Amino acid sequence: MSNKKDQNPFIKELSDKVGDFTVSLHYDRRLYKQDIKGSIVHASMLCNQKIITLPDRDAIVTGLLEIESEIETGIFTWRPELEDIHMNIESRLHEKIGSVAGKLHTARSRNDQVSLDMRMYVRDSINIVIEQLTGLQRVLLDLASQYNNIIIPGYTHLQKAQPVLFAHHLLAYFEMLTRDKTRFKEAYQRTDVLPLGSGALAGLPYDLDRSYVAKELGFSEISGNSMDAVSDRDFVIDYLSAASICMMHISRFSEELILWTTEEFSLIKLPAEYTTGSSIMPQKRNPDFAEISRGKTGRVYGNLISMLTILKGLPMTYNRDLQEDKEGFFDSHDTLTSVLEVFVGMLPGIYVNSEKARQSAEGGMVLATDLADYLVIKGVPFREAHGIISELTNYASNNHKMFSEVSLEEYRDFSMLFDEDVYEISVESSISARNTAGGTSFKMVQQAIKAGYRKLGG
Incomplete structure (x- = not known):
């Protein structure tokens, strides 16, 4: 007699080429926390609505928490042949609790599931960036307070125009970052919409409590159209747009820091740990971190253009093209957060040459x-x-x-x-x-x- 618990319905054979082409696990595994949290709340809602039993819910929740622990401790076995994070988790859940695992996907499609995961991840990402931007703003204020009486030349067309306070110049970037935070907060509002309960595209024939799910997962709104909910990636574009503008501001600042460190300007010195020496010219200290930050701006722009291009020709509703929303997003988020981290660490150690600033002014x-x-x-x-x-x-x-x-x-x-x-x-x-x-x-x-x-x- 076969053991039904050991029969895993998620394993299927794909040609190596097809599997390699369609697999997204190598990047969407980052969604594991959001996927598990969403599944736990979904299972609880199904139980509350008497769609699954309490013992089934408990088995599902316990299994999911064990899987989360396995992933975090590094003992989880990732299976690329299952393509994505969702099927890896559900397959492992089936191995743990048998056919009861199949009840988790009741009243849910991968279409609304992945949209949920991405929205939750984007929300978390926005909160991280806003916190970093606030930290960078505080650094700018501290620098402005430290150098509040130093006068430098203000420029137009990169030609000396009028004298300004160095602190005033720094506060210009404070204002830019304030606008960046506003854009990210607005992006958060548009991201903060629950898509789960939309099914594949047409809604679901179950008595679901979407309000419960929204409350438990911290969403302020519930999607109003199932077709839009599963195909909408505007919120990803909102993030990428805000990130691109923010990177533009950082790039402008990087450019000025680079100019100011040159012998021709000699207005500032960057901390030694944020510069590097030349492989052939021993006298040089190169502002590599500022230069790399400036250079990374282009890749964030590219991810925005890529996402706009992906969406521009898609008919309703879900299309597999949408799988491509993640890699560029993750790259932009990693790039932006790493650059902000560098600036928060680098700026407090700046030395301003007050004598040179005065002469130049x-x-x-x-x-x-x-x-x-x-x-x-x-x-x-x-x-x-x-x-x-x-x-x-x-x-x-x-x-x-x-x-x-x-x-x-x-x-x-x-x-x-x-x-x-x-x-x-x-x-x-x-x-x-x-x-x-x-x-x-x-x-x-x-x-x-x-x-x-x-x-x-x-």
């Missing part, structure tokens, strides 16, 4: 706008003042003079409104004058730092 005619404002305050229309200072700037540059080295007589060759008080214009006065909300004045930057800490909860 005072050079390059950065007070030209302040001189134009000086004339405006004395009644000259701004466009006219702009023209006067443009001519003055050309004169000073051609004669290799700083504005402070131009004599009053020379100033008055351009406008008789110039007086001795023109020499009171300095990088400090320029900074202090930018006192509008959001400006670079000492007062406004201090207020912005305090407001930033309040946003983060102290």
Whole structure:
């Protein structure tokens, strides 16, 4: 007599080529926690609705918890011939508890099951990223507080434009990360919809309590259309889009850190442990971590474009193409979290060369706008003042003079409104004058730092 418990209905033979082509286990095994948690709640709901018995539920739950332990301790035997994480877990459950395992898939399709797993995983991923972004924002605030009086040149077109506080520059990235967090929070809201209970595509002929499942799994909404629920991957695109924009911000910051460390700028030094030496030039310390972070941005962009391309031609509802939603997502999540981890570790060790910053801020005619404002305050229309200072700037540059080295007589060759008080214009006065909300004045930057800490909860 055959032992039914030993007969595993999930084992089937596939050609090696077909199996290798369709298998997703090597990456979707990361969903094991979400898959097991979803199955436990599903089994409990089936029991509550008297679709399966209490002993069957207990056997299923016990078996699933044992499988989770096996996976976490590394003794679980992964079987690629079963293709994915779902069938690996269910097959192992069958080995443990026999045919009762087959009852777990009552009122469930792999279509709504995998959507559930992905939504749960994406939610967890978003929470991780938001926590990291908050940590990076705190690092920026700490740096801004540490270097709150250092003046550097602000740039447009990578040319010196106006003096700004280094802290003000850092706080620009604080604002970018705030928007990033908002995007991830919005992505979370759209992810936080329960698809389980949709079946393969048309719903299910059982008296299910989807509200119970939603509550137990922490979902705030239940999907309103079964066809959309099993085929929707907008939430993956939302994450990848937010990740791409966030990586763009990190890439911009990386670019500036790289520039600032060059001998030509010499504004900062990165911690030694975040730079590497040259294989041939012993004098060099290369900003490899910042460069690699900048370079990794492209792969995150690529994963977003890949996901958009996968979805653009799919008819309703589920298609196997959707299997391709995971690998790019996992790669983007791993990339983003690793880059954020690097920045949280690297930035606190930055050294700012205050003397070089001051020299750089005072050079390059950065007070030209302040001189134009000086004339405006004395009644000259701004466009006219702009023209006067443009001519003055050309004169000073051609004669290799700083504005402070131009004599009053020379100033008055351009406008008789110039007086001795023109020499009171300095990088400090320029900074202090930018006192509008959001400006670079000492007062406004201090207020912005305090407001930033309040946003983060102290």
